[in-house]
Amino acid sequence: MKRSAWRYLWTSVDIRKKILITIGILILYRFAANIPVPGINRDVIASIFQQQSPASSLLGVFDMLSGGTLSNFSILAMGVYPYITAQIIIQLLVPIIPSLQRRMEENPKEGRKLMEKWTVLLTIPMGTLSALGQIQLFNQLTSSGSILNYTFGLSNGNAIPTLTTVVSMVGGTMLGIWLGELISEYGIPNQGLSLIIFAGIVSRIPSNLYSIIISGQSVVLLLILMAVILALTIFVIIYVQQGRRNVPVLFPGRRVGNRMSMPVKSNLPLMINLAGMIPLIFAQTILSLPGIIAQFFINSNTTWLANMAAWMQNTFNSGSVWYVVIYFIFVMLLTFFYTEVLFEQQNYGENLKRQGAQIPGVVRGIATQNYLNRVQRRITLVGALFLAVVATIPYVFGLILPANIGKSIFLVSASGLIIVVGVVRDTFNIIETEMKLHGYDEKLIKG
Known part of the structure; x- marks a missing residue:
């Protein structure tokens, strides 16, 4: 009697270790998602998300991508969105800047490394601008004048609290990127950031399901x-x-030797x-x-x-x-x-x-x-x-x-559903590849 090779997930030390590391890092990410930004007033934030306006709709999109961290205004309020934005900007710049395009064509491997380096560097200013923009946008949407327990700005002795808030938000984004890199290196390969975004999206499912039940x-x-x-x-x-x-x-x-192989x-x-x-x-x-x-x-x-x-x-x-x-x-x-x-x-x-x-x-x-x-x-x-x-x-x-x-x-939203389906599909494909590398036949893997 043939047994499915999926049992190998838990009997193989190597594959089990990668899956457990991935789950552990995702749990750590969700814990960090509940650490609030210093000086934030969560009651004011909650009142903003209850509004029916285009701005609150836009914030809902970012909240989905960050896994609810924006509505909590945690240190991961921006998620890894600044990194994604930086990645898109670099991709759009490649065909515009001849030197970058030439570098990609001459040596694609080195070109990709250069793009990754510039993407990470660009994430820091993008994260800073995003943090400043989010705080100012929230302040515009609240009737109380500020979402913080102090006056946001560098004057009147508020420089240190302001810098602390911005640095904690940018640091949270870099933490999310780092955790994603750890997953790609020690957990499920090449799925780090995708799984980080995936974990954030599916974390909203229980609350949406509860809304239907109590409707x-x-x-x-x-x-x-x-x-x-x-x-x-x-x-x-x-x-x-x-x-x-x-x-x-x-x-x-x-x-091959004196012979020419067929096309x-x-x-x-x-x-x-x-x-x-x-x-x-x-x-x-x-x-x-x-x-x-x-x-x-x-x-x-x-x-x-x-x-x-x-x-x-x-x-x-x-x-x-x-x-x-x-x-x-x-x-x-x-x-x-x-x-x-x-x-x-x-x-x-x-x-x-x-x-x-x-x-x-x-x-x-x-x-x-x-x-x-x-x-x-x-x-x-x-x-x-x-x-x-x-x-x-x-x-x-x-x-x-x-x-x-x-x-x-x-x-979940439409874009969230596409992400979830894509990440699940890619993750299963990667696990199947790992199992084939460990000697399991494709027929057993597919049951």
Whole structure:
């Protein structure tokens, strides 16, 4: 009788050690997530998150990415978001700065190390600006004037408390990045930051589930509806995320002694959704800005300015139909934009030319890159529609169902669900690879 190789997870000292280290670091991260920033007033923070405004909606996105640490305003209030922002900025700068692009093309390995180094260095100023921005934004949203127990600033003897608050927030972000690196090095390989974000997202599930149970509605019916919607959404996410368009590639034969081997036929897999969940976060951020700006002019003495500010707040409120429509369009546009940037960095045309490979019927070099660009844009249309639908479904249910349960029905947000599914899938793939390296047959692993 064959036993599943998954039993090996707990009998292998090496694999069990990696899993336990990963779990231990994630528990440590969640403990650190409850350490408050010095001088913070949590009651004022709680009142801000109870508001119905574009700014609180934007803060909800960041709170999701940080795993609820923003609503607690802990030292991990920014999560690893400044690092992700720095990573995106560096990626966007590569095709713009010729020296960086040349470095990546000449020596990809050294180029990646350089990018990682600059990403970490850029995280510090990005974290500082983010900390200052968060505190100022929260202060603007509270009626009490400040979320801190002192006046934020460098004057009137408040320099040391202010610096302590900012340094603790930036230090919390660097702590989260360090813990992620520890997971990648000693735990599950290459999954550190992904698992850090994953742990934060799933930590919100119990509270959302509790909101449904105490809603006073038909709890059993809502739980069944929630299970069906989640199952269908997860199925679609996995189906699309795994989707590939295999472009045939012909690699030249090699000379072995006096013989020439036959050309090798292979495929170049192009992802349907290359952008991941980044367009969702960017779209929510951009759509929240008009409402935030409008708050400063809503009480203006100029009539037309006050009316415009009121219109902006109503239009860009997450509870309006127009917000859902604009959000849908923005997600699609940003998916195309971000995919274009990432795909250009791959430079498949030049790389295939260097290897002597060719797509049948397509000239090497620029013609190959242009052909692949056209193929990628066509399949990106499917990925963009997928992201836009998944992103707006929670808002559609928020319009249909009662406000207290409309968005809780998904347990996590759309971008959070994509992250959770992706991280779980990648983690299982890595564990399977580890088990194969330890000599277990693929048929036993898959049961």
